[in-house]
Each structure stands twice: as C-alpha cells, then as structure tokens.
Amino acid sequence: MYVKVKKLHPQAILPQRQTTGSSGFDLHVLDAVTWDCARAPYDDHFTSITICPGDRILVRTGIALQLELGMEGQVRPRSGLALRHGITLLNTPGTIDADYRGDIGLILINLGQQPVEIGKGERVGQLVIQPVWHQLQLVEIEELELTQRGTGGFGHTGV
Numbered sequence: 001m002y003v004k005v006k007k008l009h010p011q012a013i014l015p016q017r018q019t020t021g022s023s024g025f026d027l028h029v030l031d032a033v034t035w036d037c038a039r040a041p042y043d044d045h046f047t048s049i050t051i052c053p054g055d056r057i058l059v060r061t062g063i064a065l066q067l068e069l070g071m072e073g074q075v076r077p078r079s080g081l082a083l084r085h086g087i088t089l090l091n092t093p094g095t096i097d098a099d100y101r102g103d104i105g106l107i108l109i110n111l112g113q114q115p116v117e118i119g120k121g122e123r124v125g126q127l128v129i130q131p132v133w134h135q136l137q138l139v140e141i142e143e144l145e146l147t148q149r150g151t152g153g154f155g156h157t158g159v
C-alpha cells in the first residue's frame, strides 16, 4: 500500500518510520513561524528556534501528502520530547484531511519550565495514517436507542 508524498522544498526531509513496527512516520522540522504566518514563504536560512515556556509555534515540514478517500493523517507528539522537555503538540492529534495538499504543520507548545531549542531537521512529531469512513453520513432522528449507560459519562462509573 502506498501514499504519495511531495517535498514542497528541496531541504524537506521525507517522513520515515524508525523501525518496521513503528505506527508513525517521524516528521522533521523545515522551518518555524508564528501562527499568523502559516502561509509565508519558507525560510531557507532557518537553523533553529527557541520556544519559551508556555509559547507555541508552527513548525513546517515542507511535506505534503496525497491521501486517498478512506484515509486521514494524524500528527502526534513524540514521547521523548514530551518527557524530557515538555514539548508537545497543542492540538494532538492534529488532523490531516484526505483532501489537504498543503504543508504538514505541527503546532508545538512548550509545557516545560525551561526554554527549548528546536533545530532544523529535528524530529518533533509523527504522522500516523488511519482509516476513515468518508462515505458515512449523519442522519437526524427524533429518538436514540436506549442503552445501559444512557447519558452517564465523565467518570459516572467511579474510579
């Protein structure tokens, strides 16, 4: 099974699985911008950026996908970065729609107490490709089937 991938910049690094059993293809930093510059031209001279505690940035990978209908991409954090530095993805898992052809971006946030430097080429997230039922449609009805749980949720069964 194949998914087509395109480099949007010559310095972009193709996502790769680190082991044959890895769920995710690691995503590499091409450059980083603030939230309001998502569509700015790539910064050829980017080397690194420091994320202060509490700050967020958009890391761009320079990679675009051609997912087929029936697929979605999810971008997820890397546990090592999260544990060591408190760096995670603000919107994890970020959704990559099948019809999206733009740069795969990662919204990094520093939840740690120290500034963290993120360098070009660094692996800061991972892409997992999952099945999605694109044919599925929502249909409105008046009454839902009863269940044992009913409307119970948010811990109603106790700890």
Ligand SMILES: O=c1ccn([C@H]2C[C@H](O)[C@@H](COP(=O)(O)OP(=O)(O)OP(=O)(O)O)O2)c(=O)[nH]1
Residues within 6 Å of the ligand: 075, 091, 093, 094, 095, 096, 097, 098, 100, 103, 104, 105, 106, 107
């Ligand atoms: O972490 C992310 C999240 C989204 N995207 C891209 C792919 C996705 O298909 C598109 C839209 O994402 P989403 O649906 O989460 O954003 P939205 O805020 O609902 O924006 P839109 O109105 O463009 O759908 O942005 C990323 O590259 N990285």
